[in-house]
Amino acid sequence: MSALFTEAFLTALILGAVTAGIPLMLAGLGEQISEKAGVLNIGIEGMMLIGAYTGFLVAYFTGSIWLGFFSGSLGGMAVASLMALFCVRLGLSQIVIGIALTLGAEGLTALLHHFQFSQSYPRLEAVESLAIPGLSALPVIGPALFDRPPIIYLAIAAVAVTAWVFRSTNLGLALQAAGDKPAALDAAGVDVIAVRTGAVLTTGLLAGLGGAFMAEVGAGIFVPFMTNGAGFIGIVLAMLARGRPLWVLLGALLFGACLSATTALQVAGVDIPTDVIQMLPFAAVLAILVVFGRRASLPPALGSHYVRGAR
Amino acid sequence: MTDPAASSGIHPSPGMPDPLIALDHVTKRFPGVVANDQVSVAIWPGEVHVLLGENGAGKSTLVGMLSGIQQPDDGGILIEGREVSIDTPATALSLGIGTVFQHAMLVPSLTVAENMALGGKAWTRPDRQGIRRDMDKVCTDLGITIDPHARVGSLSLGEQQQVEIVRAVLRHSRVLILDEATAMLTPKGAQELGALMRRLVARGLAVIFITHKLNEAVEFGDRITVLRLGRKVGEIAPDRLRTLGSEAVTAEILRLMFGSHVVGADTGGRRRPTPTGETVLALSAIDVPDESVPVRGVDLTIRSGEILGVAGIDGNGQKQLAEAIAGQRRLGAGTIRLAGVAIETLSVADRRRLGLRYVTDDRLNEGTVGSFPIALNLVLKQVGEEPFWFRGVQRSAPIADHARRLVSEFDVRTPGVETAIGKLSGGNIQKALLARELSGEARVVIFAKPTYGLDVQNIRATRQRIRDAAERGCAVMLISTDLEEILELSDRIAVMDQGRVVGVVDNDADARSRVGALMSGAHR
Numbered sequence: 001m002s003a004l005f006t007e008a009f010l011t012a013l014i015l016g017a018v019t020a021g022i023p024l025m026l027a028g029l030g031e032q033i034s035e036k037a038g039v040l041n042i043g044i045e046g047m048m049l050i051g052a053y054t055g056f057l058v059a060y061f062t063g064s065i066w067l068g069f070f071s072g073s074l075g076g077m078a079v080a081s082l083m084a085l086f087c088v089r090l091g092l093s094q095i096v097i098g099i100a101l102t103l104g105a106e107g108l109t110a111l112l113h114h115f116q117f118s119q120s121y122p123r124l125e126a127v128e129s130l131a132i133p134g135l136s137a138l139p140v141i142g143p144a145l146f147d148r149p150p151i152i153y154l155a156i157a158a159v160a161v162t163a164w165v166f167r168s169t170n171l172g173l174a175l176q177a178a179g180d181k182p183a184a185l186d187a188a189g190v191d192v193i194a195v196r197t198g199a200v201l202t203t204g205l206l207a208g209l210g211g212a213f214m215a216e217v218g219a220g221i222f223v224p225f226m227t228n229g230a231g232f233i234g235i236v237l238a239m240l241a242r243g244r245p246l247w248v249l250l251g252a253l254l255f256g257a258c259l260s261a262t263t264a265l266q267v268a269g270v271d272i273p274t275d276v277i278q279m280l281p282f283a284a285v286l287a288i289l290v291v292f293g294r295r296a297s298l299p300p301a302l303g304s305h306y307v308r309g310a311r
Numbered sequence: 312m313t314d315p316a317a318s319s320g321i322h323p324s325p326g327m328p329d330p331l332i333a334l335d336h337v338t339k340r341f342p343g344v345v346a347n348d349q350v351s352v353a354i355w356p357g358e359v360h361v362l363l364g365e366n367g368a369g370k371s372t373l374v375g376m377l378s379g380i381q382q383p384d385d386g387g388i389l390i391e392g393r394e395v396s397i398d399t400p401a402t403a404l405s406l407g408i409g410t411v412f413q414h415a416m417l418v419p420s421l422t423v424a425e426n427m428a429l430g431g432k433a434w435t436r437p438d439r440q441g442i443r444r445d446m447d448k449v450c451t452d453l454g455i456t457i458d459p460h461a462r463v464g465s466l467s468l469g470e471q472q473q474v475e476i477v478r479a480v481l482r483h484s485r486v487l488i489l490d491e492a493t494a495m496l497t498p499k500g501a502q503e504l505g506a507l508m509r510r511l512v513a514r515g516l517a518v519i520f521i522t523h524k525l526n527e528a529v530e531f532g533d534r535i536t537v538l539r540l541g542r543k544v545g546e547i548a549p550d551r552l553r554t555l556g557s558e559a560v561t562a563e564i565l566r567l568m569f570g571s572h573v574v575g576a577d578t579g580g581r582r583r584p585t586p587t588g589e590t591v592l593a594l595s596a597i598d599v600p601d602e603s604v605p606v607r608g609v610d611l612t613i614r615s616g617e618i619l620g621v622a623g624i625d626g627n628g629q630k631q632l633a634e635a636i637a638g639q640r641r642l643g644a645g646t647i648r649l650a651g652v653a654i655e656t657l658s659v660a661d662r663r664r665l666g667l668r669y670v671t672d673d674r675l676n677e678g679t680v681g682s683f684p685i686a687l688n689l690v691l692k693q694v695g696e697e698p699f700w701f702r703g704v705q706r707s708a709p710i711a712d713h714a715r716r717l718v719s720e721f722d723v724r725t726p727g728v729e730t731a732i733g734k735l736s737g738g739n740i741q742k743a744l745l746a747r748e749l750s751g752e753a754r755v756v757i758f759a760k761p762t763y764g765l766d767v768q769n770i771r772a773t774r775q776r777i778r779d780a781a782e783r784g785c786a787v788m789l790i791s792t793d794l795e796e797i798l799e800l801s802d803r804i805a806v807m808d809q810g811r812v813v814g815v816v817d818n819d820a821d822a823r824s825r826v827g828a829l830m831s832g833a834h835r
Contacts, residue, residue, distance in 0.1 A: 170431035177418040177429055187378075187416040188430035189401030299420075308380055308400075 007140055009268040014144035016260020017253050019218055022155050023048065023227075025252030026210030027234025028241065029162055030203035032248055035238055036166070037199035038179035038301040042098025043083050045231030046105030047204045048211035051076040053109040055212025056124070056222035065127055069151060069212050076208015077201050079105060084200040088193055091305035102231070110224035117222075124220045127151075149217055156249065158206065163245040175199060176243075179299030182306040192306045207231065236285060242297045258284040329392035331356050331517050332377070332408070332486055337386035339372050346372035348541045349386065354486060358549065359508050359518045361532035363525070365568060365738075365766040369541040370521045371413075374490045377519070378410040379403035409479025413491040415471040419464030426463055427478050442481075449480050453510055469500040476507065480516075487511060488519040493527055505531040523766040525564055529557050537567040544568075568767075586802060588615030591650055591786035592636075592755045598643035599635040599810075604628045606635065606810045609645070613755070613786035618777065620801030620818070621790040622826050628810035629790045630672070633759050636788075637669035638662045649755060663692055666754030670744055672763055672790075674737065678744045681733025685725055686714035688732045689747050721746035722772070738769035745776050756780050757788040762796060774800060794830075798823060806830055 027044055034041040055072025059065050079101055086092045127149040135146035166172040174195050177185035182192045214230065215222045233255055241247035258281040265277055330353035339347040347369045354360050362370050375381035376388065379400040387394050390406055397403050403410070410416075417426050427446065428437035443459045450457055455473050463471060472492060479487050489508070493501040508518050508531055522528055528535050535547045545567040552560060592613040599606035606628040613619045621629055634640040636647060638659040647655045654662050671677045679688045690699045690710055698709045714728035723742045725735055732740060741761070748756060758777060762770040777800055781787045791797050797804055804822060805815045806829035814829045816822055 168436050169433065170428060170435055170437050171433040173418075173421060173425050173429050173431075173437060174433065176420060180420045181416070181418045184416040184418050184426070185429060187400045187410065187412070188426075189399075189404045190430050191399075191401075 006268065009264055010140045011144050012268075013257060013260060013264035014141060016263050017257035018145065018148065018152060019256070020259040021252040021254075021256025022152055023210035023214045023218065023230050024233050024237060024255050025159070025249050026155055026206045026213065027231050028237030028248040028252055029158060029245055030206030030210070031231075031234045031238035032241060032243065032245065033162065033175065033199050033206075034203040035299060035302055036175045036179050036243060037196045038182060038299055038304070038306070039083075039087060039196055039200055040094045040098070040303045041080075041083060041200060041203050042095055042235070043079060043101030043105075044098075044203065044207045044234055045227055045229070046102035047076040047079040047207035048214070048227045048231045048234075049102075049105045049109050049225075050079050051208030051211030052215040052226055053113065053211075053222055055208070056215035059124055059212075059216050060122060065124075065149075065151075065216050068216050069209060072212025072215075073205045073208040076206070076211060077204040080200050080204020080207075083204070084197045087305070088196045088200060091307065094303050106225055109222075113222060113224055121221060121223075124216055126220065127217050151213060151217065155209070155213070159245045159249045166243070166245065176299075178306075179301055182301050183308075186306070186308055196306075207234070210234075233281075233285065236289065239298060240288070240292055254288075255281060255284065329389070330354055331391060333389040333392075334373070334376075335387045335389060337373075337376060337383040337388065339369075339376060339381060340384050341372075345541050347376075347383070350538070350541075350543045351386075352536050352543065352546075354517045354519060355534075356485070356515055356517045357512050358533040359512055359520055359531055361528040361535045362519060362521045362538060363523065363528045363535055363564065363568070364538035365523055365768060368523075368538040370523075370538055371490065372541075373538070374410065374412075374488055374519075374521060377403065377408055377486075377488060378412075379408075404482060404484075407483060407485035408488065409482060409484030409486065410488040411472060411475040411479065411490065411492055413494060415463075415468065415475060417463045417471055417474060420462070422460050422462055423457055423466075423474050424459040426474065427459075427481060445481055446477060449477050452514075453477070453480070453507060455507065469496050469503075472496070472504070473507070476511070480511070480514075484516065486517045486519065488521070490521045491523070492520065493522060493524065501527065525561055525568075525767065528564065529560050535560075535564065537564060539568055586614050586616035586781075588617065588784065591615050592788070593646075593648040594636070595646050595648075597632070597635065597645035597647070599628070599631045599640055600643045601628070601631045601640075601810075604631060604810045605643075606631050609812050611788075611805055611812060611815070613788060615754075615784045615786055616781050617802045618781045618787040618789055618800050620797035620804040621788060621807055622794060622797045622804055623792070623807035623830055625792045627807045629807055630759060631810070632807070633669060633671075633757050633788070633790055636757055637667065639669075660692070666752050668748040668753045668756045670748045670756065670758045670761055672760035674740050674744055675733070679732045679740060682731050684729045685718065685723070685732045685735075685743055686710050686728040688743060689714050689717055692747065717743075717746040717750060720750075721776075738765050741765060741769065741773060745773065749776060749780055753780065753785050755786045755788070757790070759790045760792060761789070762791075762793065794823070794826065797826070 027048055031041055031044055051072040054075035055068040058071040059068025083097060083101060086097045087094045129148050130150040131147040136142045174185060174190050178192055178195045185195065186192050211227060214226060219226060237248050237251045240251060261280050262274060262277045265272060332354040334350060334352045336349045336351050337347055338345065338349055350373065362373060364370050372381060376383050377397065379397040379402050382398060388397060389395065395406060397406065418429065424439045424442045425437060427442045431437060446457065446459050457470065457474055457477065463474065466474065476487065492504060496504060508520060511518055520531060533549045533552065535552065536543060537545045547560065547563065590612045594609055594611045597606060597609040604627060609632060611619065623629055631640060635642055638657060642655050646653055649665050649667055652665065654665060675681060680691065687710065690713065693699055695703065699706060699713065711728055718725060718728055721742045723739050723746065725739060732743060761777065762773050765773065774796065777787060777789060789797065789800055798818060801818045803815055804818055804826050805812050806826055807813070808830065816825045
């Protein structure tokens, strides 16, 4: 086993952790914004899947990964706008609508993909990376962290921006109030519905981007059901992070490392059945939930529709 | 008094300026009820205007229309003579109407300063330092101290209320509405609030003070409007309030609130000679584990027909003790005997079957299921029992019959037995709870703060129910933080302090001073 922690192994592990972790992080970050505002967004898996599909499609036909990311985000927002309409405006059950959106997105993307690409499964070209001068020359973390596609740097910047909004802006206060005591926010003259709608749309944007990232950077291909529970892991991350964006990032990298362990262990030449390795991320989720689950905390008004003056 | 021009108050004598706010014949209907019927009220600057009425008189609806939460169906609202439409809380704020709701409208997880900043421009940084400076100034003016960086959730309800008042002043409110502001306060807190209202009107604000407590209305008010069943039934103007003595004003208000039949002082008074029935409930060496207030070494007995008052400052283990007797909490040690039978290991349902009843003070969460109909709430503790259930199947006819009988017997005012109980007023929910707990074969009844938050009429009715239960031979434990109530009803009085019973005294002539001494910790 001493040969396990070679430079090649560590590089592969961290590289894979980032590639697999970024979509989880985007989903978790988005979910965190929704939850902070009091909307439990279970439809996030569907938002990611639509994001992955539209992102792949646009990138494939236009040849521009950036247009892919952009339309993936829009796709996620489109699903989110349904969530906002049904749950935030009309007050339908967030759980029922969330599940419906996820199932709907799964069916829709699988169907469309089947019609379009039943003969061949086209691949996208590998996404070009942007080396950060100096840092990219470092051993192990250089190639794994600082010689990557620029969208990764943008995604990590989103964590910083979210943290800043939460901590240092009136918008952050409004989001927290919407999830903690919406009536107080309303009485302070802020439109609760607008704040929650904005939060849900932002979730859609981030989740859609996460999905597009999976298809364009992670896989280079669209496969039906390819998000494979990433949105749900995002929900778990958001709950465990208790409102802190940085914790979402760290958690996502941890989960990403588990997901990418397959590749890394193969690089290291360890002879473990792949079935066992593929169980790792899910075992990790279980273990983390058992250990930290009771520390998860949710805003008091999460999941409840706000109606002014209702008793 | 009932001269229409004077009582409407809306059209002042010529030469006087327009009132700050005028409600002009506003009507608001909800399904099944007219909450406000053609109500006209004028609010003047520099006055504490009391809106007085029983639960369900329409006070809260009136507040809702002024603060933008509800809109009137008919009639209008005028500010300085101009008709306005207050369609959102934001509009109310911009018109200078600040509201302090009965349940604090603050975000518990944010600090005081952050709560003040709420509603600022989205992308700007909350100006915590600036808010702190402004707050310090207002706080000094009003003579209150609040730490701007304290998390709201860690403040007492009285402090939260002060935060809301300061916030309203900071937002340049010209009218401050205090909705049942004293309901959650200690008597001392209420006095402080009264003094604070005086300082606010001295600054030229108008204060609208909503209450169902007569003494507060007389003590704090400059002008009193009395509401009854959604209608305005009278107004007492400042000059009249001054010339009449407080007793005459009280009598007049009582007449307005409850119609012609005068609700005099209680006729019950001190009770009959000490009951000599046999001991029904015997607690010995009871320990109840609890994180905050563990109960230790409680020995108490209650005879048939006896009312044992449990006095003490709130939160000294009374609730824990009551729940342990009812079976909702595990005992650490000790025995509970009901007519000689040890019941400490029995379930809640088994204890109930033996005749033990517990009327909780938490009517909404623990006592009832708000969304269930009244009929079902009345059999909530007999789920699965005949005749309401037969072999596991719910039978609606017996349940409804049972409910109709109790609703009429206990005078629960409701549109019907299928109405969700959460839609009723607090007084009627309490009546329903009493109906459930006092019907059937009750032998021991524990009342936890039974009149908390009720209006005068319901308080009297509830106290009569307690007396009646004892008359019928029940052993009654009356837990209350209202010493007057304990002294009025009890035969003996136990005092709890820090989880222990620190003394049991007979309710005789000097009970008040002895109980007071025990409550204040003189035994320590």
